[in-house]
Amino acid sequence: MSKSCNRLLIFAGILFVLQACKTTDTGIISYDPPGRTTLTQPLDPHQNHARTIGVSETGVWASNEFVAGRMSDFYRVDGDFYRVTIRPENAPINWSSWYSFKLWSETEQTIQVELAYENGFHRYIPKLSVDGYNWTALDTTEFVHDRDAGTATLTLDVGPEKLFVSAQEHFTSDRVYTWADSIATLPYVEQSVVGQSHLGRDIIKLVVNATGNPDAPMIIVTGRQHPPEVPGALGLETFMNTFTGDEPEAVAFRARYQVVAYPLLNPDGVDGGHWRHNFGGVDLNRDWRDFNQPETRAVADDLLTYKERGVFALYGLDFHSTIHDVFYTMNKDIPTNIPGLTDRWLEGINTILPDYEIREEPFGVASPVAKNWKYHTFNNNGVTYEVGDNTPRELVRDVARASAISLMREVLKLEQAAPGN
Template sequence: MVKISSNFDAGNIEVIEAENTGNIRLRIRKDHNSDFYQWFYFRLSGARGQLCAMTIENAAGAAYPDGWENYQAVASYDREEWFRVSTIYHDGEITIQHIPESDSVYYAYFAPYSMERHHDLVSQAAVDERVHLNAIGETLDGQDLDLLTIGEMAVGKKVIWVIARQHPGETMAEWFVEGFLERLLDHEDALSRSLLEKAVFYVVPNMNPDGSRRGHLRTNAAGANLNREWENPSVENCPEVFYVRGKMDETGIDLVLDVHGDEDLPYNFIACFEGIPDIDIARLDLAYDYQQCLMQLNPDFQTEKGYPKPPAGTANMTIGTNQLAHRYQAVSLTLEMPFKDTVDTPNPQTGWSPERCRKLGHANLDAIAAVITRL
């Protein structure tokens, strides 16, 4: 019997009709208490060898409908290896067409990063003696908010923060952190060891565990968009930002990387803090040097395309990158990766992928090394 199901960690789909594999009709569920939706993740079982056409009827009303242009969904048989499958956007609907080679196949908006995998990541990192794990607070669903501290604070050391996945559907952000930590904790990597002599790293691999487990695109359990809460976070509505910003107030920040995915733009790029009221040109130049270095190290990254730069004094200070640049006089960077693929360096088989996210994570350590003495 053919069945579609999504009642698992990070799953999201509503089945309208799945009688005929040639015309399966689906809808994406909205984030709780919110109108945002675009993340989907479901299993199709019992359809080996059959041509399946799975149409998501409410694609046009998703948060970023332009995100469906030139978009290919991902699929996996073993939930380790994800590949792209034929996807067409037409008349406000997307249709995924695929002949599964197994009776169990998963489809998703991007390679999922489940809360179970998050626990693997955090506990494996915590085995390293240089790492401290602090559960700095609880989410509204009662999950731990995990902060990894790597290295010990000492006079003269820089403070570097990496936060990822404020928007839970942007799973590429946690794949990135996986690569970043993998290299930072590699004892055989001289660059990482030298960085750890110069800086302490505070890493929040997943800012939004509730949205992640619930299969949300953009919000937490209360429907709050965390990246609009940094000016005045309430513990009732967004404990995630409340606790993390509280910890940042204790440590201060020299450089912070806030890692995201962009539904629409087929590029890796960084958005800075040009629009804050008290802009310091020297700090902004450091942010641009960081990007130049990253581009040379990893051609998947570029600086031509990205978000428009707001004029000084017009920044939205509820956004993490702006608030942190202002609050701590930090070099504050929003790193965006694509859901689709990079136009300049495409890989049609996988599109933008977990492995490429990890490699970009590695390269960011080189970029940090290039600017660290000037922070």
């Protein structure tokens, strides 16, 4: 047991310490909640049965029978008051409490619906949609968030038209695959499959490269390890679209460098309406040391072929969402292959968007997350690019576009300085 773990013994219970400090040859395998590992865990068998439930006395119906749906139970409490219970795929789990269900009624009526969570609390502002494409976030006056109970209660007008109620707008694997197919029609974009998820969905790679050299210096992009983090997915899409677009920076960048992107690491979790984990019941962004999961392993194995060929990594980005926009960067004293690039990149974003307030929180590189594995493998600067849950989607796109342009500008300035390979 390490020195820091021994020190912990003084302060914490023996069980916690034994679990938190359990080590393998590769180091600490569980540092989140006690007992956390990335070995495959069973999913809760009652988490999310696909079903449509009707209340015969009132003619109100609810269903989770669609991609990314999540509703564990639905029943009438009394009068016009109903409850939807929502369970995570398994626990313990960070409370990124995704829910998504359809609601309708045989007659027009106003009902109250309580969102009640097991192993979590209310987090996401409810979004409504009739078609699954156009979404409206509820106004804070249109629902009651009981922070002590961890519930939210919505007042809704329902009728025969089915109404989606969802934690965020839908951004399913199909949307990502369709988008990838569309940009892969460009002559300088190549799509391939690097592996399969637990349930056999493709883990795809997009390479943007007009150099003719598969070993050109690269920017590494990863995304959607965590299913509910839709704003991060939107940011990644815009970021990539900027690299494939017509801006002069993009044209110049593609002629010298490449982007290697894995936009959808957790397709099973996305389509299964998971809160955080993959179908192996694991937080993929804690598996970048032990690689117990097929999705992380596939991406890392593919990137290691670049490492073996001596490809230079210019920057690493991993797209996520949290309560507000924040760039989780690396501590400034950590030596990297391009000193100071992060600072110049962030300043460049502000040059493009002077009113946008950049929030940066640097960290060390010890934890087993994607950003740190890229650093340990390639010695590159990197960021966990967090988009706020409620950041207006137009701003998400503006910042992602500015991030891409600024990064291209800074890399192009390095032309003489950076070693080619």
